[in-house]
Amino acid sequence: xxxxxxxxxxxxxxxxxxxxxxxxxxxxxxxxxxxxxxxxxxxxxxxxxxxxxxxxxxxxxxxxxxxxxxxxxxxxxxxxxxxxxxxxxxxxxxxxxxxxxxxxxxxxxxxxxxxxxxxxxxxxxxxxxxxxxxxxxxxxxxxxxxxxxxxxxxxxxxxxxxxxxxxxxxxxxxxxxxxxxxxxxxxxxxxxxxxxxxxxxxxxxxxxxxxxxxxxxx
Numbered sequence: 001x002x003x004x005x006x007x008x009x010x011x012x013x014x015x016x017x018x019x020x021x022x023x024x025x026x027x028x029x030x031x032x033x034x035x036x037x038x039x040x041x042x043x044x045x046x047x048x049x050x051x052x053x054x055x056x057x058x059x060x061x062x063x064x065x066x067x068x069x070x071x072x073x074x075x076x077x078x079x080x081x082x083x084x085x086x087x088x089x090x091x092x093x094x095x096x097x098x099x100x101x102x103x104x105x106x107x108x109x110x111x112x113x114x115x116x117x118x119x120x121x122x123x124x125x126x127x128x129x130x131x132x133x134x135x136x137x138x139x140x141x142x143x144x145x146x147x148x149x150x151x152x153x154x155x156x157x158x159x160x161x162x163x164x165x166x167x168x169x170x171x172x173x174x175x176x177x178x179x180x181x182x183x184x185x186x187x188x189x190x191x192x193x194x195x196x197x198x199x200x201x202x203x204x205x206x207x208x209x210x211x212x213x214x215x216x217x218x
Contacts, residue, residue: 009067
C-alpha cells in the first residue's frame with residue numbers, strides 16, 4: 001500500500017509538473033517537454049490570463065468611510081466577494097501595518113476581487129484596537145467570514161500564501177487558481193531547496209567529525 005501511494009504521488013506530481021508556470025516559464029521548457037502537451041498548457045494558461053484580465057476591474061485597495069460602507073461593501077458584495085480590512089487607529093499596531101501592506105499586494109494581484117480598508121473605530125464605534133486588524137468577508141450582502149487579528153494566519157509573519165488560503169477558504173478563488181498554485185509551488189520549491197541544503201550541511205558535518213575521529217587514532 002505504501003509503495004502504491006508513493007507511485008501514485010509521483011504520477012500526480014509528473015502530470016501536474018507544469019501547474020503554476022507562466023508563459024515565459026513554459027517557453028523555457030520547449031526542448032524538454034512534448035510539444036503537443038506543452039501547447040495544450042500554453043492554451044490553457046492563455047485562456048486563464050484572458051479570463052482574469054476581463055474580470056480585473058479593481059486592482060487597488062478602496063479606502064472607505066462609514067457613509068460609503070453600505071454602497072461599497074454590503075451592496076457591492078451582491079456582485080462578488082468583498083474583503084474589508086478594519087485597521088487600527090494607532091500606527092503602533094504592527095499587525096495592522098503588515099496587513100495593510102499585504103492588502104495592497106493582494107489588490108494588485110487579484111484585480112477581480114474587491115479589497116476595502118477602513119479605520120475600525122470609524123466602521124464600528126468603540127471597536128478596540130487590540131482586535132485589529134480584523135478581516136471581514138462579505139458575500140451576497142452578508143458577512144461570511146471574520147478573522148480577528150492575524151494570530152490564526154501567522155501573526156506579523158503572515159504572508160501572501162496565507163492571504164491566498166483565505167481567498168480560497170472564502171470561496172473567492174478556486175484552489176486551482178493559477179496565482180494560488182504558482183505561489184504554493186514556489187514555496188514548496190524553496191522548502192525543498194532549504195531541506196536539501198540542510199541535508200548537505202549535516203552530511204558535511206558528519207564527515208568532518210569522522211575525519212577528526214580518524215585523526216585521533218594517528
